[in-house]
Amino acid sequence: MTTVDHDQPHDTEKNTQRRFVMPEGIFAWLLVAPALIFICIIVAWPLVETFRLSFTDARIAGENYVGFENYADLAGDRKFHATIWRTFYWMFLSVGLKLVLGLIGATLLNAAVPGKALFRVLVMPPWVIPIAIGCIGWLWLYNGYFGLLSGMAQRLGITDGPIEFLAYKTSAFYSAIVTDVWVGTPMVTLFLLAAMQGVSRDLYEAAWVDGASRWYRFRRITIPQIMPVIVSMALLSAIWTFNSFEIIWILTEGGPRGATTTLIVDTYKTAIGNYKFGEGAARAVVIVILLALFSLIYMFFLNKVNKHYGSK
Amino acid sequence: MATLDLKSISKSFGQANVLHDINLAIKDKEFVVFVGPSGCGKSTLLRIIAGLEEATDGQIIIDGADVSMAHPVDRGISMVFQSYALYPHLSVYENIAFPLRVQKMPEPELDDRVQRAGEILQLTDKLSLKPGQLSGGQRQRVAIGRSIVRNPKVFLFDEPLSNLDAALRGDMRVELSQLHKSLDATMVYVTHDQIEAMTMADRIVVLNGGRVEQFGSPMELYHHPQTKFVAGFIGQPNMNFIPATVTSTSAAGLSLETRDGFSITVPVETAGVSAGDAVELGIRPEDLTVSDADGMTQNVNVVERLGGVSIVYGTTSDAETRLCASLDGNVDIREGSQISLGISPRDCHVFRSDGQALRRTDAPMVAS
Structure with missing residues (x-):
């Protein structure tokens, strides 16, 4: 008898519940709907629209369907090819420097030194202050007449006259790289630092008991242990650097004579600067395809790295 | 041959004194277990012997030589950690070989030693796997293998079985006892589990509040506890x-x-x-x-x-x-x-x- 009594309220509860339940499928879609609508508006629709525009000669006056003409033009455009190579060079050099400096910085910040909390805070300003403000600071530094760098070079007798860092093709490109690295390094540093702090202390102690030197422990424990984070940071950083626009635009606007024009700057100049929306859209689609390819190849290697370093 | 003598070891972290005047004479080939409740200082004492922690006062003497200030490698000790401390990115083989690679040992001798450790610990067919692919007991064996290959004078174990389930712990107790017999080495073992202490030890050190309550054979502790604490701690x-x-x-x-x-x-x-x-x-x-x-x-x-x-x-x-x-x-x-x-x-x-x-x-x- 007791079992029956016990079951009774349970059954009723089930019945009441069933009355209020809507079909599972609809409920699921309702839950997803807000995010879905949002993504459609800010990602999907612009992407589709860009893709459509890339097959037109859209300008302010209007647009006509032109088929693959924009793409054909790009395929034959030597200047555009140079821009692609320049963009990849820009990306690899900048990301490489950010990772190397980030690794050195994280290692130093991870060391047991007095006042390390203060050092950790001091690393952040380039990342925390608005990029535009940081870049204007660099603009002054690079200025030939009142800039700090040119001034110091002259005082120390390294040069006779003022140097306009941003006025020559080579120096402008590398100056922009320096600024980009300055902005991008703190975040890499902090992520790598966080990863380093996640490495079990026991591993270091075990290695120390076995007689491993500091450098040996760094090479054979720290690096392999944080490799998955290094690799992920490299990908994120690569995409941001590839599409890094504000820094170049504020410093050089892509000049002099296109020396600092990367794909994203070229796209902006074409579409927004010259009102050639169709041609600009074609460039944007090229960026999407290149980054997608790059990411795919990268993911392939990321998987391998994760497997090798046993992060499960 | 390896005797281990601790002479008036004390340790304090700031104001807190965790060890008070510890004196122990551990004989060659002896299996000594440090046992006591959490916070009694047993792990700290082991870490001081290992050289991971510096004693505030006192001397550590291994085979007659004062090693209080020596690097762990020069003390001739090896340590097995509670967490196993295996390198997840290295194979079992490389994990065991790690201390030998540090020493830059020539490849043939290194391979010989790793293979021998693999045989002793029944890991021969697991050498190419990663630690993540092993069971808890196998991981523990890899950690032991890493300490065997160096031929240390004294083996130190820091609660090596506490991460294993009860059944496996029983098996590993027997294996460790056998290992002790076959290696003929001096072993110091830390645990909070009195059954591990009773079953494996030649002699047990019961620690309480940073002091040695009693140092004696398991049966001595059982039949002749010198204090109420030891009497209450030993026996179930x-x-x-x-x-x-x-x-x-x-x-x-x-x-x-x-x-x-x-x-x-x-x-x-x-x-x-x-x-x-x-x-x-x-x-x-x-x-x-x-x-x-x-x-x-x-x-x-x-x-x-x-x-x-x-x-x-x-x-x-x-x-x-x-x-x-x-x-x-x-x-x-x-x-x-x-x-x-x-x-x-x-x-x-x-x-x-x-x-x-x-x-x-x-x-x-x-x-x-």
């Missing part, structure tokens, strides 16, 4: 402590009476106690038997039937003191009833109010 279920008053002393021992009126004469040395003193009568649950009359009365609260034995939990008849008895598995006892427990005087321990034990004169095994 724990010893019963029943407050009592000394009624008289004689050549036969100490006569005492418990609060609920039970009297007994225990064969112990009576120096330092006199009639009227408050003491505690210690009796192990397994030494209690069911008796018809004249025994100590127990109010039964809970009976745990384990098959072979029944553990009976309850109180003394005045309900003041907890009393636990380990009786025959088939004994017919109901919860809520009252039973009479038989006590043999030679099984009893007596502790002074300061926690020191009175030396037993008629115990099964006389202290060496």
